Amino acid sequence: MNVEELVQRYSAGERDFSIIDLRGAVLEEINLSGAILHGAMLDGANLRRANLSQATLSGAALKGADLTQADLSGADLSDAVLDEAILEGAILDSAILDQADLKAANLAGAVLSEADLSEADLEAANLTGADLEVANLHQANLSKAALERANLEGANLEDVNLAGAKLEDAKLEDTVLESGDSTLIS
Structure with a gap:
């Protein structure tokens, strides 16, 4: 399936595009709100300013994808591979990212308020200026982030790995660190 066919089928009311292969595709500003893209192969795709709110992207491959300023609010990205993805300024409020691979991802200025990042791998991720208010980061790996x-x-930073993480000028009021090793905060 190519991009034109995807847009056509989505416009006609189809929503299930599981396991679609659009690696490297240009999907800038596309509206796929509520689409089911479970297991989709979107490595290196251009999804800048795309509307993927409430979409199901569980298990999707988005390595190196450009999701700059994309709307992923309420999206399910559990078990998705987003390592080295660009999510700068993306809206991920209330998104489900549990067990997602976000190693070395750029989430600078992203909105992740109330997102579920439990057990996510954010090693060496850039979260500079990100909004993680009331986010669940239970057992997440934030080493070198x-x-x-x-x-x-x-x-919730319970049992989080913060080894080598940089937290200068971070807002930590009412943050839950119990059971975690707060001595690892630098």
């Missing part, structure tokens, strides 16, 4: 100026107010 850049969290400068990030808003972590009310976030």
Whole structure:
């Protein structure tokens, strides 16, 4: 299936595009709100400013994809592979990212308020200035992550790996650190 056919079928009311292969495709500003893209192969795709709100992208491959300023609010990205993806300024409020692979992803300025990032791998991710207010990061790996100026107010950081993480000027009011090793915060 190519991009034109996807747009046509979506416009006609079809929503299930599981396991679609659009690696490297240009999908900039596309509206796929509520689409089911479970297991989709979107490595290296251009999804800048795309509307993927409420979409199901569980198990999707988005390695190196450009999701700059994309709307992923309420989307299910559980078990998705987003390592080295660009999510700068993306809206991910209330998104499900449990067990997602976000190694070295760029989430600078992203909105992740109330997102579920439990057991997510955010090693060396750039979360500078990101909004993680009331986010669930239980057992997440944030080792070597850049969290400068990030808003972590009310976030759950229980059992989080923060080894080598940078938290300068981060907002940590009402943050839950119990059971975690707060000595790893640098």
